[in-house]
Amino acid sequence: MITSTKKIDLLESMLLVRRFEEKLTEMSRAGERIAGMVILCTGQEAVAAGVCRALEPEDVIISNHRSHGHLLAKGAPPGPVMAEILGRRTGCNKGKSGTLHIAVPEVNALCTTTVVGGGIPIAVGTAFAAQYQRRPVVTTCFFGDGAADEGSFHEALNLAALWHLPVIFVCENNAWAGAQRHEEHTLVQDIATRALGYGMTGHVVDGNDAVAVYEATREARRRCLEGKGPVLLEMKTYRWRGHSEFDRQLYQPKEEIAAWMERCPIKLLQEALLAEGVLTYAVVAEMEDRARRTVEEAVAFAMNSPWPEPEEALENVFCD
Amino acid sequence: MQQLTFGEAVRQALVEEMRRDPAVFLAGEGVGVSIHDNPKAPTYGLLQMFSPERVKDTPVSEAAIAGLAVGAAVMGLRPVVEIMFSPFLTIASDQIVNHAAKLRYLSGGKSRFPLVVRVKAGSGAGAGCQHIHNLEAWMAHCPGLKVVFPSTPGDAKGLLKTAIRDDNPVIFFEDMVLGLVPGPVPGEEVEHLVPIGKADVKRLGRDVTIVAWGRPVLEALKAAEQLAAENGVEAEVLDLRTLAPLDRDALLRSVRKTGRLVVVHDANKTGGFGAEIAATVAEEAFPSLKAPIRRVAALDIPVPFSPPLAQYGIPDAARIITAVKELVNLH
Ligand SMILES: Cc1ncc(C[n+]2csc(CCOP(=O)(O)OP(=O)(O)O)c2C)c(N)n1
Numbered sequence: 001m002i003t004s005t006k007k008i009d010l011l012e013s014m015l016l017v018r019r020f021e022e023k024l025t026e027m028s029r030a031g032e033r034i035a036g037m038v039i040l041c042t043g044q045e046a047v048a049a050g051v052c053r054a055l056e057p058e059d060v061i062i063s064n065h066r067s068h069g070h071l072l073a074k075g076a077p078p079g080p081v082m083a084e085i086l087g088r089r090t091g092c093n094k095g096k097s098g099t100l101h102i103a104v105p106e107v108n109a110l111c112t113t114t115v116v117g118g119g120i121p122i123a124v125g126t127a128f129a130a131q132y133q134r135r136p137v138v139t140t141c142f143f144g145d146g147a148a149d150e151g152s153f154h155e156a157l158n159l160a161a162l163w164h165l166p167v168i169f170v171c172e173n174n175a176w177a178g179a180q181r182h183e184e185h186t187l188v189q190d191i192a193t194r195a196l197g198y199g200m201t202g203h204v205v206d207g208n209d210a211v212a213v214y215e216a217t218r219e220a221r222r223r224c225l226e227g228k229g230p231v232l233l234e235m236k237t238y239r240w241r242g243h244s245e246f247d248r249q250l251y252q253p254k255e256e257i258a259a260w261m262e263r264c265p266i267k268l269l270q271e272a273l274l275a276e277g278v279l280t281y282a283v284v285a286e287m288e289d290r291a292r293r294t295v296e297e298a299v300a301f302a303m304n305s306p307w308p309e310p311e312e313a314l315e316n317v318f319c320d
Numbered sequence: 321m322q323q324l325t326f327g328e329a330v331r332q333a334l335v336e337e338m339r340r341d342p343a344v345f346l347a348g349e350g351v352g353v354s355i356h357d358n359p360k361a362p363t364y365g366l367l368q369m370f371s372p373e374r375v376k377d378t379p380v381s382e383a384a385i386a387g388l389a390v391g392a393a394v395m396g397l398r399p400v401v402e403i404m405f406s407p408f409l410t411i412a413s414d415q416i417v418n419h420a421a422k423l424r425y426l427s428g429g430k431s432r433f434p435l436v437v438r439v440k441a442g443s444g445a446g447a448g449c450q451h452i453h454n455l456e457a458w459m460a461h462c463p464g465l466k467v468v469f470p471s472t473p474g475d476a477k478g479l480l481k482t483a484i485r486d487d488n489p490v491i492f493f494e495d496m497v498l499g500l501v502p503g504p505v506p507g508e509e510v511e512h513l514v515p516i517g518k519a520d521v522k523r524l525g526r527d528v529t530i531v532a533w534g535r536p537v538l539e540a541l542k543a544a545e546q547l548a549a550e551n552g553v554e555a556e557v558l559d560l561r562t563l564a565p566l567d568r569d570a571l572l573r574s575v576r577k578t579g580r581l582v583v584v585h586d587a588n589k590t591g592g593f594g595a596e597i598a599a600t601v602a603e604e605a606f607p608s609l610k611a612p613i614r615r616v617a618a619l620d621i622p623v624p625f626s627p628p629l630a631q632y633g634i635p636d637a638a639r640i641i642t643a644v645k646e647l648v649n650l651h
Contacts, residue, residue, distance in 0.1 A: 035627050036446030087626030098448045098625025114450045115408065116380045149379035150411070177380060179353045185379040247355040310632035313624050 001218075002211055004278045006053070008287075010210040011273065013049035014266050015291040017069040018042065020078060023295050024068075024085065028245045035087055036098050041069040043208075043240035046265030047172050048073040050213025051140055051235075054221065060126045062119040062141040063112040065100055066172070070142055071112070076104040078294055079301035088305035095308045096316060117150030119143060120169065124156045127167035127230070138224045139167045140217070145234075146177025148191045154198075157232065161200040166224035168217065169232045172207065174239035179251045192234035200230055207235030208265040211272075237265075321504040329473035329505045330362040330438075330494065333480035334400065336508055338370055341398060344484055347376040347388055348402030348438075360500060362438070363402070382408050386415035389435040390423070390489075398484055399435045406441040406493070407453040420489040421464035434487045436480070441469075442495035442535055443586045443634045449622035452496075454587035456533075457596070459491045460564040466516055467564040469493040471537035473503040475561055478514030486516060495534040495586075519567035521574070525556035528580035528644050531571065531597055533560045536584040536616075536635055543640035553648055563593050571597065572605050579610035580647045584635050589617035611647040616640050 021040045028038045041048060048069030052061065055074070063070040071081055076092065084091025085099040092104050100114040110126060113119045123141035130137035147153055148171055160167050171191045175182055188194065195202025201223070205216045213235060220231035238260035242249040249257075273279040324332065338344045350356070352367035352375045359365070367375040378385050382403055389399040403412050420433055444452035460467045466488055470476040476494070483490040506512035522537060523544050530540040537559045544555035558574050560567065575581050581601055583594035594615040601613060619633040644650075 036448070036625065087629075089626075091626075095626030095629055096448075096622075096624045098446070100448055100625075101450055114447075115411075117411075118450075146380040149381045151381070151383050152411075178350050179355045180350075180377060180379070184377065243355040248357060250357050251353055251355075307628045308626050310628050313621055313629040313632045314619065317621050 002214060006214070007211060007269065007273055007278060010049045010053055010214060011266070011269050012287055012291070013053055013073045014045040014210060014269070015287055016078070016294060017045045017048055017072050018266060019291040019295045020072060020082070020298070021068055023299060025241070025245060034085065036100070038099060038245040039065050039243070040241050040245065041066045043260060043264070044172060044174055044237045045069055046210035046213050046269070047170065047207045047235045047237055050210040051142075051170055051217045054214045054217035055138065055140060058108060058135070058137045059221075060108045060110050060130070060137060060139040062123045062126065062139065063109060064116070064119055064143050064147065065114040066144070067102060067112045068099075071102060071104055071109050074104070074109050075107040076109055078298035082298040083302035083305050086302045087307065088302055089308040089312070090301070090305040094312065094316070117143065117147040117152040120147065120153050120156040123167050123169070124160050124165060127160065127165035128163065130166055131163070136225055137166070138221050140170055141167060142170045142172055144177055145171060145173040145182055145191055146180070146185060148194065149185055157195070157198045157200060157230070160230040161198040164227055164229035167230045168220045168224060169230060171232065171234045172237060173234055174237050176239050176243070176252065178243055190234055192232055195232040200232055202232040202234065204234050204236060207237030208263050208268060210265055210269050322507050323502040324473050324505040325360050325500055325502050326473045326476055326494065326498045327360045327362045329477040330480055331364065331366070332505065332508075333477045333484070334363070334366060335369065337481055337484040338374065343396060344398045344400060345374045345376065345392070346400050346402070347378050348385055349378055349380055349404055351375055351402050352377040362494070382411035383415060386412035386420070386437065389437065390415055390419050390433060393433040393435040393489075394423070394431050400484060401435065401437055403437055403439045405451045406439050406455050407450055409439060409455050409459070412437070416459075416465070416489070416491070417462050421462040424488070425464060432487045433489050436483045436490045436492050438492045438494060440496050441493045442497045443618070444623055444630065445496050446625065446627070446630065448625040452623045454585070454618070456493055456563055457587060457591060457593040460593055460596070464489065465564060466490040466562065467493070468516060468562050469495070469533040470561055471495070471498065471532070471534050471559050474505045474512075475514050475520070475559070477505050478512045479516065479561060482513045482516050490516070493534065497535045514561070517562050517565040517567055519570035520559045520561055521556060521570070522559045523555065523557040525554035525578065527553045527555060527578055528582060528647055529556045529558055529574040529578045530582045530584060530640060530644070531558045531560060532584040533563065534586060536586055539635065539637045540584055540640055542637040543644065546637065547641060547644055551645070551650055553644060553650070555644060566596070566600070568600060568604070571600065575601050575605050576608040579608050581609070581613045582616060582640060582643045582647065583613070584616045584640055586618055586635065588620050589615055590620050592617050614643040614647060616643050
């Protein structure tokens with residue numbers, strides 16, 4: 001079902017996200033170069049790539065605080081995303097957002113919200129609009145297992161199911177919500193089972209297997225467009241780094257991290273493609289190189305961009 | 321006297337009140353095990369000191385946290401719950417605004433809701449407008465809620481202890497920017513209770529009254545020192561400490577003495593609590609005014625991320641000095 005070209009695309013996308021975020025880790029360690037929080041999805045790239053590369057350009061994504069992967073995989077330009085994270089005028093949102101709430105309407109990344117659970121009802125709205133406008137557009141909404149505890153999750157799922165809305169709810173279960181592990185904040189082992197309570201389809205997916213994520217998303221997308229209503233996909237994955245880069249991860253067992261790093265989504269796909277003979281080591285090296293160069297260019301673009309003028313703070317509160 | 325940071329002072333208040341009264345318990349996201357593993361954090365170590373029964377880590381569920389407080393309070397417990405950042409009050413606000421604030425009234429005075437909601441606010445830490453939005457005026461707009469917003473570690477301790485003992489719902493704002501500034505705090509050997517509803521004159525002066533709460537109080541003091549040194553203008557700095565109930569007497573007394581008023585706050589100007597203060601003074605002390613009232617507030621914009629943009633909106637000593645100079649005709 002999935003072509004080799006698509007598999008290579010998934011790998012390429014994951015590599016870009018990984019290099020992009022490794023660079024952010026490096027920069028935040030270097031001190032004052034990044035203001036505010038740096039929240040990464042390192043280790044979760046298969047979800048970002050697998051989902052977003054399964055979508056069409058018109059499809060909408062709604063993201064959360066762990067958004068860099070989603071945005072880049074959806075096709076957001078790395079330079080302006082980096083510039084936004086660094087607060088520059090050339091950033092996607094002119095420095096208004098910073099890393100936490102980047103919107104890239106050009107690629108239909110219509111909303112990133114850092115209010116946990118806040119995006120889930122918005123996805124109901126974008127999906128409703130597409131249904132109303134009779135456009136073949138699916139909304140995908142990303143959120144964590146922690147967000148599935150908010151009332152907004154439950155209200156949104158119920159409404160989406162009731163109205164058969166074309167929305168894929170992607171719960172990125174990275175085993176932690178802040179300093180709480182999954183078992184400490186909910187008794188259900190699989191968030192996907194909650195779909196049942198709303199008369200909706202729900203599946204658990206191996207979130208470190210980019211191909212599995214891709215196929216589950218394609219299938220969910222097809223269902224949505226056939227008018228069969230929303231789907232809840234729970235991607236089981238893992239957060240390699242702390243909640244954010246200032247978090248020393250004291251509560252997160254080292255062995256647990258190590259075990260999940262063994263199942264690195266990039267390594268898994270790369271090894272599979274090499275074994276299948278789809279890729280050679282030389283091509284992999286080229287891909288690595290390309291990702292690194294793209295990131296270097298993004299950083300250079302951002303660092304050479306001007307800061308906004310203070311008065312620009314007044315702009316964009318309303319439409320002109 | 322011991323020197324404590326704001327967070328440490330808050331923790332001391334929590335410890336003392338939890339030791340004193342077994343009905344007091346804590347709940348919130350990360351109040352026990354936190355990603356901020358920092359001894360200066362308000363609830364650091366409390367899980368170990370007390371028990372998981374009294375220090376409850378909750379799911380990410382603000383509506384449930386606030387509802388938990390309302391329900392537990394009416395049963396006779398004294399919940400101190402935490403809503404991480406001020407903008408998330410909006411998620412908890414059905415329980416706070418429609419229930420905590422009104423249920424005593426609706427019971428004809430029969431029920432009590434002795435709960436405290438601790439919430440981080442201030443001018444921010446570079447996370448942008450979904451983490452920083454000062455909503456104290458929203459809370460103060462609801463009859464039935466007490467609203468506290470201290471500016472020093474000592475006041476924070478004394479006010480929180482009083483808030484926990486108060487039989488009414490109290491919204492307790494903690495200014496993030498003040499977190500690491502140490503100050504004198506009375507220890508356990510004295511009963512340090514700062515009354516809710518009493519403003520504090522942080523500096524005496526005769527020429528102008530500067531009213532503030534939270535971080536802007538420090539900016540007001542800085543401005544006052546500079547005005548005294550450079551212009552011979554003596555500003556009185558009034559720290560409201562509590563917005564609801566408002567200490568009208570202290571406010572009017574000061575303005576009647578100085579004849580001039582500057583109100584400073586980190587919240588947006590329009591509909592901010594500064595408007596309430598200005599209106600109160602205009603209604604009650606108009607004849608004493610020698611100049612118009614000035615508000616130095618955050619601009620009417622969401623808090624932007626980029627440092628130069630974020631800095632632009634924040635009321636600082638320079639803006640306060642400009643406002644004062646306009647009032648005393650120094651320009
Ligand atoms: C409404 C709200 N409450 C609290 C927070 C603070 N907060 C940010 S992320 C987070 C944990 C979210 O966990 P999860 O949804 O599992 O996502 P993850 O960070 O694991 O990707 C919390 C509590 C917030 N941003 N929004």
